[in-house]
Amino acid sequence: MRGRRLTRPEAPGGSPLRSPDPLDARLMTRRAAWLTGLHLLVPGSAQVLAGSRRLGRFGLALWLLGWAALLLSGLSLLVLPQAVLTLPTNALGLTLLQALLVAWAAWWVVVTLDTARLLRLVRVPPIGRAVLAGVLAAALVAGVGGAGWGAWASGVARSTIGDVFAASRVEPPADGRYNILLLGGDAGAGRSGLRPDSVSVVSLNVLTGDMVTFGLPRDLDRIPFADGSPMKALYPDGYGAGGRCNVDVCQLNSIYTEAQLKESARYPDAVRDHSSAGIEATREAVEGALGIPIQYYVLVDMGSFDDLIDAMGGVTVTVKDRLPVGGHIVNGRLTGVKVWIEKGTRHLDGDKALWFARSRYGSAAGDYDRMLRQRQLQAAMLHQMNPVTLLTRFDDVAAAGSSTVSTDLPQALLGVIGGAAVQARSQQARTIEFTPPRVQDPTHPDWTAIHATVQRALR
Known part of the structure; x- marks a missing residue:
């Protein structure tokens, strides 16, 4: 026994x-280091090599299935984004996504704890043991936390979509296009009800993403209502023709106020269809003005737009003319201004952004420039709604958005329209403003010429 050598x-x-x-x-x-790295890179592989092969194969199958789904989604986003966006833009899809995230979090806990067991950390020196245990703990927290946030965000999104896109009326596209009325409404001081100061129509080809925006000035007169409109019986020669209307100013944005306050009985089904008499009358007037059907509307309440901008952390715009924040005219001169929005590229908070959109002073173009600034602000908001903003401020953005936007767009079409909008971002969108010089006199527009311009743009 004295001469024998002990071996492991x-x-x-x-x-x-x-x-x-x-x-x-x-x-x-x-x-332990190899198994930890394999677990982080290919979940389930540590079990296949060193533990329960059945659990490992199940984990590898989930991992491969997840990557296949991501790859397929990425390719579909390039080819047909409408198909991909249908899942996260309706209540059923978001519920399914929420359930999958919860199930994935539970699986990640199981496989991570099982990997920790396989490492046999008690056999690893103290420094290595602390490092590897810390890595696994961080991976566990990150995985469960990320899935938990995703499940929570899915629930918030489902609630917001249910509040904003509650309508169920699905209209077919016209010649492959959805024409959506976009209104920027403002119930300012001294006004009876809301008036849409910004009126435009976004025409979107649902297959190609080709997008054309038509802008209409609020001071258009003699507006023809579309055939079948209840308002056409009141104004067969056009709204405001001969100075006839039932409010103080006879122009395009007054139609909303008149119909809402005095002619709501002509639109008994408007509320049921998640609309209003004012919106329906404005829709019919814009249909007559442009000569195209309008399937849906989106109304942005400029009065609460600042909450949405603050929830996003502000918005960056290009200011072409120095604009006052507040102020009023006394004896032909602007007074009472203490703060100005200076020319150049500016990052604005909600209050200043609202003044950027609302200000009637500081620009020689007057109301036309104000109308363009409102559309510029809306476009900037859409382009700056980035993933980082959604990750860090999702709850605030969702809450502000639900109180800022109203629409009759149904959930069933969000994927189709959202996918077309994604395609439109890679193309040259066109904007046609029916303001001077294209329309020399808004009080006497040439509707035949306007209709012809619209048809040429859509072709």
Whole structure:
């Protein structure tokens, strides 16, 4: 016995990952590091090599299925984004997504704890043990936290979509296009009800993403209502023709006020259809003005737009003319202005952004420039709604958006229209403003010429 040399037992099967020598500290450290890295890169692989092969194969199948789904989604976003966006833009799809995220979080907990068991950290020196345990703990928290945030955001999105896009009326596209009325409404001081100061129509080809925006000035007169409109019986020669209307100013944005306050009985089904008499009358007037059907509307309440901008962390715009914040005219001169929005590229908070859109002073173009600024602000908001903003401010953005936007767009079409809008971002969108010089006199527009311009643009 005195001359025999003691040796460590050989690992059964010869595999240092599955059956390591527990007395070899260096081997156990390398093994634990390899298994940790494999778990983080390819979840389930650590189990296949060193633990339960059944659990590992299940994890590898989920991992491969997830990457296949991501790859397929990425390719579909390039080819047909409408198909991909249908899932996260309706209540059923978001519920399914929420359930999948919760299930994934539970699986991640199981497989991470099982990986920690396989590492046999008690056989690893203290420093390596602390590092590897910290890595696994961080991975566990990050995975569960990320899935939990995704599940929470899915629930918030489902609630917001349910509040904003509650309508169910699905209209077919006209010649492959959805024409959507976009109104920027402002119930300012001294006004009876809301008046849409910004009126435009976004025409979107649902297959190609080709997008054309038609802008109409609020001071258009003699507006013809579309055939079948209840308002056409009141104004067969056009709204405001001969100075006839039932409010103080006879122009395009007054139609909303008149119909809402005095002719709501002509639109008994408007509220049921998630609209209003004012919106329906304005829709019919714009249909007559442009000569195209309008399937849906989106109304942005400029009065609460500042909440949405603040929720986003502000908005960056290009200011072409120095604009006052507040102020009023006394004896032909602007007074009472303490703060100005200076020319150049500016990052504005909600209050200043609202003044950027509302200000009637500081520009020689007057109301036409104000109308363009409102559309400029809306476009900037859409383009700056980036993933970082949604990740960090999702709850605030969703809450502000639900109180700022109203529409009769149904959930069933959000994927179709959203996908077309994604395609439109890679194309040259066109904007046609029916303001001077294209329309020399808004009080006497040439509707035949306007209709012809619209048709040429859509072709």
